[in-house]
Amino acid sequence: MSEPPPLLDLRNVTVRFGGLKAVSDFNFAIRHRELVGLIGPNGAGKTTVFNVITGVYRPSSGAILFEGKSVGGKKPYLITKRGIARTFQNIRLFCSMSVFDNVRSAFNMQLRHGVSHALWRGGGLAAEEARIERDVGELLDIFRLGKFRDAMCNSLSYGDQRRLEIVRALATRPKLILLDEPAAGMNPTEKTELMELIRFVQEKYEIAVLLVEHDMRVVMGICQRIAVLDYGIKIAEGPADEIKHNESVIRAYLGVEASASS
Amino acid sequence: MFERHKITLLASLAIIYFISARFSSSISPYIYQIILYIGINITLAVGLNLVNGYTGQFSLGHAGFMSVGAYAAATFTNNAGDATLALLKPLGPMVSTSIVFGAALLIGGLAAGATGLLVGIPSLRLKGDYLAIVTLGFGEIIKVVIENVDALGGARGLTVSHPYTNLFWVYATAAVTIYVVLNLVNSTYGRGFLMVRDDEIAAEAMGINTTKYKVLAFTLAAFFAGMAGGLYAHLTQFIYPDGFNFQKSVDIVTMVILGGMGNTWGVVFSASLLTILPEGLRALADWPSLPKWMGGLLGNRMIPYSLMLIVLMLTRPQGLFGGMTLKRKKA
Amino acid sequence: MIEFVQQLINGLSLGAVYALIALGYTMVYGVLRFINFAHGDVFMIGAFAGLYLAPYVMWLWHFSPLLTVVYMLLLLVIAYALLRHPWIALLLAVGLYRGLVALAPPIAKLQDNFPAPSWLGMFVVLATAMVVCAILGVLIEKLAYRPLRNRPRLTVLITAIGVSLFLENFGQYAFGVDPQSFPDLIGDQAINLPAWCGPFTDLTIMESQVLVFAVTIFLLIALRFIVTKTRLGTAMRALSANPVATSLMGVNNDTIISFTFGLGSALAGAAGILISIQQPSVDPLMGLQPGIKAFVAAVLGGIGNIPGAALGGLLLGIIETLVVGYSDELHISPGYRDAIAFLLLILILLFKPTGLLGRVEREKV
Numbered sequence: 001m002s003e004p005p006p007l008l009d010l011r012n013v014t015v016r017f018g019g020l021k022a023v024s025d026f027n028f029a030i031r032h033r034e035l036v037g038l039i040g041p042n043g044a045g046k047t048t049v050f051n052v053i054t055g056v057y058r059p060s061s062g063a064i065l066f067e068g069k070s071v072g073g074k075k076p077y078l079i080t081k082r083g084i085a086r087t088f089q090n091i092r093l094f095c096s097m098s099v100f101d102n103v104r105s106a107f108n109m110q111l112r113h114g115v116s117h118a119l120w121r122g123g124g125l126a127a128e129e130a131r132i133e134r135d136v137g138e139l140l141d142i143f144r145l146g147k148f149r150d151a152m153c154n155s156l157s158y159g160d161q162r163r164l165e166i167v168r169a170l171a172t173r174p175k176l177i178l179l180d181e182p183a184a185g186m187n188p189t190e191k192t193e194l195m196e197l198i199r200f201v202q203e204k205y206e207i208a209v210l211l212v213e214h215d216m217r218v219v220m221g222i223c224q225r226i227a228v229l230d231y232g233i234k235i236a237e238g239p240a241d242e243i244k245h246n247e248s249v250i251r252a253y254l255g256v257e258a259s260a261s262s
Numbered sequence: 263m264f265e266r267h268k269i270t271l272l273a274s275l276a277i278i279y280f281i282s283a284r285f286s287s288s289i290s291p292y293i294y295q296i297i298l299y300i301g302i303n304i305t306l307a308v309g310l311n312l313v314n315g316y317t318g319q320f321s322l323g324h325a326g327f328m329s330v331g332a333y334a335a336a337t338f339t340n341n342a343g344d345a346t347l348a349l350l351k352p353l354g355p356m357v358s359t360s361i362v363f364g365a366a367l368l369i370g371g372l373a374a375g376a377t378g379l380l381v382g383i384p385s386l387r388l389k390g391d392y393l394a395i396v397t398l399g400f401g402e403i404i405k406v407v408i409e410n411v412d413a414l415g416g417a418r419g420l421t422v423s424h425p426y427t428n429l430f431w432v433y434a435t436a437a438v439t440i441y442v443v444l445n446l447v448n449s450t451y452g453r454g455f456l457m458v459r460d461d462e463i464a465a466e467a468m469g470i471n472t473t474k475y476k477v478l479a480f481t482l483a484a485f486f487a488g489m490a491g492g493l494y495a496h497l498t499q500f501i502y503p504d505g506f507n508f509q510k511s512v513d514i515v516t517m518v519i520l521g522g523m524g525n526t527w528g529v530v531f532s533a534s535l536l537t538i539l540p541e542g543l544r545a546l547a548d549w550p551s552l553p554k555w556m557g558g559l560l561g562n563r564m565i566p567y568s569l570m571l572i573v574l575m576l577t578r579p580q581g582l583f584g585g586m587t588l589k590r591k592k593a
Numbered sequence: 594m595i596e597f598v599q600q601l602i603n604g605l606s607l608g609a610v611y612a613l614i615a616l617g618y619t620m621v622y623g624v625l626r627f628i629n630f631a632h633g634d635v636f637m638i639g640a641f642a643g644l645y646l647a648p649y650v651m652w653l654w655h656f657s658p659l660l661t662v663v664y665m666l667l668l669l670v671i672a673y674a675l676l677r678h679p680w681i682a683l684l685l686a687v688g689l690y691r692g693l694v695a696l697a698p699p700i701a702k703l704q705d706n707f708p709a710p711s712w713l714g715m716f717v718v719l720a721t722a723m724v725v726c727a728i729l730g731v732l733i734e735k736l737a738y739r740p741l742r743n744r745p746r747l748t749v750l751i752t753a754i755g756v757s758l759f760l761e762n763f764g765q766y767a768f769g770v771d772p773q774s775f776p777d778l779i780g781d782q783a784i785n786l787p788a789w790c791g792p793f794t795d796l797t798i799m800e801s802q803v804l805v806f807a808v809t810i811f812l813l814i815a816l817r818f819i820v821t822k823t824r825l826g827t828a829m830r831a832l833s834a835n836p837v838a839t840s841l842m843g844v845n846n847d848t849i850i851s852f853t854f855g856l857g858s859a860l861a862g863a864a865g866i867l868i869s870i871q872q873p874s875v876d877p878l879m880g881l882q883p884g885i886k887a888f889v890a891a892v893l894g895g896i897g898n899i900p901g902a903a904l905g906g907l908l909l910g911i912i913e914t915l916v917v918g919y920s921d922e923l924h925i926s927p928g929y930r931d932a933i934a935f936l937l938l939i940l941i942l943l944f945k946p947t948g949l950l951g952r953v954e955r956e957k958v
Contacts, residue, residue, distance in 0.1 A: 096459070392946070
């Protein structure tokens with residue numbers, strides 16, 4: 001029985017900034033509908049991995065394949081169109097627009113009616129706009145943001161803003177969603193809610209999730225598989241239990257003596 | 263729902279036509295001129311608002327596009343106008359002049375739009391201050407080029423033989439400009455402009471080709487500026503490169519800022535206000551009981567203008583009607 | 594060949610002026626990440642300060658060298674006061690001006706009988722213009738830019754445009770629109786090149802050109818000294834790299850920023866005098882073209898980079914002079930002179946936005 005090809009495949013990816021190698025020879029694959037975690041101490045290169053997958057950086061060498069086709073070095077908006085969505089470490093919402101409009105923004109790339117219809121308002125436009133309105137409303141209701149429809153995003157609580165950012169990314173109908181430290185700044189209750197949210201999203205929309213997180217409870221709690229980065233190099237990969245007891249991982253986070261005593 | 267807008271536009275055009283036909287002759291020529299200038303400035307400012315206000319790209323060379331449109335339209339009517347009129351004679355004077363002028367305006371708009379495309383594609387990769395300077399540079403280059411082309415009259419200027427501009431044409435153009443901009447922005451597609459303004463990186467992550475949006479806004483604004491230029495040329499009947507200098511670009515930018523970047527009706531208001539203001543200041547400066555030094559200060563409208571800009575930025579940078587308070591920089 | 598060297602020399606003396614103005618742009622950008630649109634107009638004010646004050650200053654130099662030394666010392670005091678008490682500095686400056694005018698013969702008599710040219714007298718005029726511009730720069734920063742320190746850069750840019758327009762138009766109101774002629778301060782004449790220069794003896798090198806170049810080099814060296822060896826200069830460099838950390842080190846950022854503006858403006862003032870010596874026609878709009886060209890020069894060298902600004906200025910001066918000088922061969926009309934700088938700017942920003950000596954700054958995602 002042969003394995004189906006992975007959804008996202010990073011092969012020997014290196015990202016260099018001047019003389020510094022932020023990510024070295026990174027080999028990593030994510031399969032359809034997998035929930036994978038990427039952890040490592042601060043500065044390990046996790047966000048760089050995100051950025052190189054989503055096109056913000058170009059890989060200095062190596063290949064990035066999504067559904068078998070190369071996406072390395074492509075522009076971010078093209079990569080999103082292929083089916084990879086992301087959230088940001090520092091929430092990046094469109095703050096002059098309402099919550100509704102933020103989610104609506106995801107539908108731009110699917111529009112069949114572009115400039116000309118927006119200018120002259122042909123008949124087909126009305127139908128499409130109505131459909132979009134319905135879809136956005138549904139999404140907001142599913143994720144309990146419906147009551148904030150017309151609010152400006154900075155009037156939302158931090159946890160709600162994070163949820164909005166995830167919903168917005170989801171609205172692009174991705175096959176893979178990258179979450180960059182979604183639990184940052186949350187209290188334990190919010191974190192539990194977040195974990196449920198992520199599991200819900202993954203099951204209902206049948207998408208793969210790549211999660212960068214510092215909170216070990218969150219990571220160990222939901223991730224099927226975890227990869228560990230340290231100084232840009234993958235030092236371990238496997239299910240949560242293995243990683244918890246992996247010597248090099250402990251050493252990376254806590255130093256040599258901690259690993260000796262465990 | 264969207265049909266309503268089309269009807270509103272057509273109704274507006276009809277009303278404008280009626281007003282123009284019925285009342286044009288009864289207004290004093292001075293007031294009439296000011297009303298026409300208001301309309302032209304509305305077209306300029308509403309167009310630029312799409313770039314500066316809605317898309318958040320700071321362009322300082324808008325007068326350049328206006329000049330391209332002015333010269334293109336003027337060249338057409340000067341050289342091909344009479345011939346075309348003769349050709350269309352059987353259609354009657356009103357229809358034939360309308361066709362000729364309409365064509366001239368369109369040519370002006372398209373020429374300016376093409377220039378906008380050429381300028382926009384390389385420039386819009388830059389951000390903030392740099393984009394501002396580059397657009398300023400292009401505006402100056404356009405001016406210098408025109409100055410050095412004898413066929414366009416060079417620095418001495420170009421006379422425009424046909425005074426076609428009237429209330430209908432000016433306000434019809436303004437109405438169409440407002441219609442197009444509002445329609446565009448209030449659609450899912452048009453929200454893309456706001457996304458580019460708010461956060462380009464997030465916009466790209468949402469599948470938006472930010473460069474395409476920026477270039478589109480820029481080109482469209484240039485097109486309308488070109489039409490405004492054509493209207494201007496056939497109003498003043500004499501155009502010269504220095505009339506489209508950096509100061510003029512600043513004039514238009516000031517209208518956008520004062521009105522509130524991203525608020526079309528606010529910009530309409532401020533364009534009207536800022537057209538009337540210099541006339542008011544000039545009248546004030548001529549007031550007999552005013553001390554002479556004050557008259558001099560007010561006579562050069564740029565002095566109170568520039569002070570107003572500074573005070574505006576210090577106290578209310580979002581303009582009169584800008585709803586969104588400009589974000590404070592993160593520490 | 595001779596022609597080429599001649600153009601080179603002309604280009605260098607033009608470029609020196611561009612370099613001085615460019616330094617102001619680049620220092621302010623380095624420290625505040627902001628393009629001071631009004632900088633070119635400070636240059637203009639420097640020239641006009643020279644125009645209006647030269648008669649008095651030159652008279653003072655001839656009247657009593659001792660009093661002139663006192664005058665220079667007072668200028669120094671004003672400059673020192675400028676950093677922490679700009680309004681007091683302004684008051685002192687006005688007082689000094691009043692004193693000077695009271696002491697000297699009435700202006701009409703001075704203008705009929707303009708004091709004889711003198712190199713040293715010119716230096717006093719130069720210093721005066723530098724101080725005037727320093728005061729102007731510091732006050733502009735304090736009134737118009739400082740309140741907007743945390744606002745988006747666009748807001749400050751618009752304010753700077755407002756300041757620039759105000760200076761230009763108020764200048765037109767106060768000084769009159771027509772160009773005025775700048776007095777001959779040094780008795781400019783061509784230098785007689787000694788015979789051993791061979792074929793180069795045919796070159797026309799004006800004393801003013803040598804002066805401009807020499808003063809620029811001197812100011813550049815002085816600037817380098819200030820920036821690298823003094824505490825203020827080091828603080829300036831620190832601020833340019835990391836404002837938050839700098840203030841955490843106990844530095845008063847506001848003082849350093851004032852200092853940067855004052856220094857840059859003083860250099861612009863010097864440039865104003867130096868160009869007026871070469872091209873003795875001053876008008877309120879004279880800052881427009883050199884201002885934007887100096888900005889291009891700063892970008893060419895790498896904005897934020899001080900040696901880069903100097904290099905950029907000299908290069909731009911040379912390129913512009915060469916293109917105009919060889920305009921026939923290049924089949925370009927010399928009327929395109931002003932467009933050259935813009936074209937260069939667009940090309941740099943498109944192909945090498947960091948300039949010749951600049952570094953890339955990445956945005957953190």
